[in-house]
Amino acid sequence: MSADKPEQSKEEIAAAIAKEKLEQDSLPYKWSQVLEELTVIVPVPPGTRSRDLQVQITRSKLFVALKSSLSAPIINDDFYKDVKVDDSTWTLDDNKEITLTITKSNKMEWWPCVVKSAPKIDVSRIQPENSKLSDLDGETRSMVEKMMFDQQQKQLKKPTSDEMKKEEILKKFQAQHPELDFSKAKFQ
Template identity: 45%
Template sequence: MAILSDIEETQSNQTQNSPPPTNPQPAAAEKEKKEDNTTSLLPNSGNGLDLENYSWGQSLEEVTITVPVPAGTKSRQIVCEIKKKSLKLGFKGEPAMIIDGELFGPVKVSDSFWQLEDQKTVSVLLTKFEEKNKSWWKSLVKGGPEIDTQKVQPENSKLSDLDPELRSTVEKMMFDQRQKQMGLPTSDQIQQQDLLKNFDFSKMKQVDKFSNMP
């Protein structure tokens, strides 16, 4: 017959020698904590984000990017490489690009383009590749700040619904793209041609005549 004290001592030794119970809950809680720290941002009025060096917006069909540049910037100073899965945009000779990364989704390169507006803003239009199952992009480039796609506003179905300034920019970009595809002058080139037509060269000849007088 075992003595009560012996039984208690045996149970005590078993408790001390047994390994501590494993508890998977802390690891799961830590994982959940990490997921909670990945917060999405509230989208801007264009269903994109306003960042330090540029802003972007989107519809289900297209992505628009606006990049402010120093006044007087020339098109030849800009580097813009649009590929199916990546975008690079910056200044020639500069080691760091303003945008350089893998796009959140693929785009149609033939239907995507960029242009310099008033020598102070670079506008880029990207056409999303998906024909079906169109979706909202969480970010412009992978690894960049993400938006909460549950907070995006229904897209405008017509150009007439857009802000007047944005509508004018988009219409100009679309017109210039069609002109380039047909080998015709862009809106800026047409404006320059009109200026040359209306310029009075007779006054220029008179100035040259007097400047050549002894």
């Protein structure tokens, strides 16, 4: 547990999970997430066609409604955080549910909710699936490899990759300027 949260009893945790489930079940949609994206399933009346729907995904807002319905939109709210509009899509499946695939702008954080007005889940309980480095895109993979290398170096009390880079730059500078005395210099 984190330092700012007191230890909870098993009963308190079970009660919190039950409350969270009740709140999530009351939403007009079901949702799930991985670090990179959200999947939102919105049930609609059987026989609904895509032309009967109005779905708008903007950087900060989600709007889902039945065009013919006199009732309020199904979802009309700001996203919890910004999304990548061009990478987000929606489909109508079996004329009975809308599947929205929403790509997060920040692909390195868990969301406690899809839209700001929705009840939040406790993201500290999320247990992500183990993934292999080969599953990651190039930029994320190299960042993770660097973090793993630096962690290993720290455990061995050796310089991290950034510290090694600084040492290399200093050595090159000293080689180019032998007239300068660095013997009493302190570097951080």
